[in-house]
Amino acid sequence: MGNVSEIVRRRSSRNAKLAKIPLGIAGRAAVGFGKKLAGGDKSEINAQLNQKAAEQLFTVLGELKGGAMKFGQALSVMEAAVPEEFGEHYRDALTKLQAAAPPMPAETVHRVLDQQLGTQWRQRFQTFDDSPAASASIGQVHKAVWSDGRVVAVKVQYPGADEALRADLKTLSRMTGLFASVIPGADVKPLLAEITERTEEELDYRNEATNQRAFAKAFDGHPEIVVPKVVASAPKVIVTEWLDGIAVSAIIKQGAEDPDGTRAVRNRVAALMGKFHFSSPETVGLLHADPHPGNFMMLPDGKLAVIDFGACAPMPNGFPEVLGRMLTLEVEERYDELTTLMYDNGWVIPGRTITDKEIADYLRPFTDPLQTDSFHFTRKWMQRVAGKASDIGSPEMKTARALQLPAEYLMIFRVLGGSVGILAQLDAELPFMQLVRTWMPGFREERSAS
Structure with missing residues (x-):
């Protein structure tokens, strides 16, 4: 996929892109029905239709980033509920949304860093990689070396993410029927309502930094769970320690290819994720509220690393x-x-x-x-x-x-x-x-x- 200069901001433009999804799927369904009448192989035609629909879903949501991509990521967690006969294509497309989107060009990234960290921002880094290491729903991550020699992750928010996020969520709320048909059994209306409610908090990375500092302090020295420390933060940029590991999304894929050989590591991931989520309200007073496989990694020493603390629920007294x-x-x-x-x-x-x-x-x-x-x-x-x-x-x-x-x-x-x-x-x-x-x-x- 090619570069995008910045998020498509105007609501009319974003609405037109989002509208492509149901129209495209409906159009392909009509063509497929015609082929079936003509005596085509039904299972093959259905597979082609689902694959194309899934590819379009990923392409449009990924290009738009913002609320569209955030909703796609939340939806991707529920892909296990999709019936096997047409789940494979949606599974692949939605899983891509957990960590992949078209990148911002370097000059746009530099402009945001100028505004957020000051025009002398380069002096705070020994090196800075202009190619993004990963994409998130409202920002992308770059690998760099901080002035003190620490390897760091620099998350930079997309220009226009705030306007885009609000526009998407309004549009997506009118498309819940389509997404419910993609993921049967998933009630997407409360999901959208909750994402909308947390939007403003997530747009200011200083809130994320505050949450992450609380988690990093509470889990500092923990024998099994690691939260990277915050190095610096601004409203649209957050710098944290860099961690190398295998994303849980990759472990899920390995598990599908080699169920017996990966059973132990999959069970360990499950045990540590369970321990993290269940213990956090009492330990930190917060609940990490963005569970998707791109936010968890297994480190070489067998510990679970947790990232992305933009969405957290305050629970000062633990679970109710x-x-x-x-x-x-x-x-x-x-x-x-x-x-x-x-x-x-x-x-x-x-x-x-x-x-x-x-x-x-x-x-x-x-x-x-x-x-x-x-x-x-x-x-x-x-x-x-x-x-x-x-x-x-x-x-x-x-x-x-x-x-x-x-x-x-x-x-x-x-x-x-x-x-x-x-x-x-x-x-x-x-x-x-x-x-x-x-x-x-x-x-x-x-x-x-x-």
Whole structure:
């Protein structure tokens, strides 16, 4: 892909590009239908259609960067829920969005650095590589050597990212039906709402620097988890220590090619990611809220490195105690008490009525990981859960329409959903309940009391 001078800023231009996705997919579907009538091979035609649709999805979202790419990255975590018969092409295209986009030219990067670090910014570096090492949704990363000899990662925000992000999110909110068809079972409306809410925070890299400093301090010296230290920050530039490792997205790909030979490393990744997410609220007072495989790396010494702290949820008191109590009641099948707790804490839409049995039937597909000490997360399991969750004619869907997610739980469930998606991609086994028992307030106390 060629260079882009900067993000396409005007909303009309970005809307036109985004509009290409549904129009292009619809056009190809019509052509494919014509070929089928003419006696073409149905499976081959479907495969071609899906591959072209996936390529277009990646190309358009990647070119636009901003909110479009950020949404694509969030969507990519859920690709394990895509049925196998047409999942492969979307999987490849969406996975690319986790770390790939057309780069900014060097002169644009230099201009941003002039504005953010001062016109003498080169004196702060021994060397600076003009070719980006990776791309993010609203910025790209360059490798450099700081003045004190440390190798650093320099994330530079795309000019116009702020305008583009806001424009994209408005446009994408009108296209939720299309994306829901790409990833069956994924309710994209809350995802978009939550991304929109966090937009302003993520556009100022000083917020990310503050979050990352808190994580780096809390995990400093940790035997298994590494958070790179922040070296310098400005509103549109952040400089952090550079880490060399294998991205979890690459480990997922290796796992698909060699399931037996990579089982140990995949299970280790799962265990460390689980430990990081479950322990962070109590250890740091924050939850890392951007779970996709591009934000995690395995280092040569077997430690897990975590990057990109732009999206974090404040949790000064750890996970909400009510959530732990709800899990306890689910595990012990005390559905009468669970239903009452959900009513009392805003999980049921005012004026709606649900019974204990309806809650039990609704939750059953999701609670497999709670039934055993260790659980094997697979694509097949996730596809089954997603299939049940998206069956609009089922009694469970009627129950779902009576429920709501309280605002304070939105980020928790985004992280839970994204993490489960990664675990299914990894095809990994995880001591899930051990993590719950160790780190979930309310669960610990409720279980010990009972």
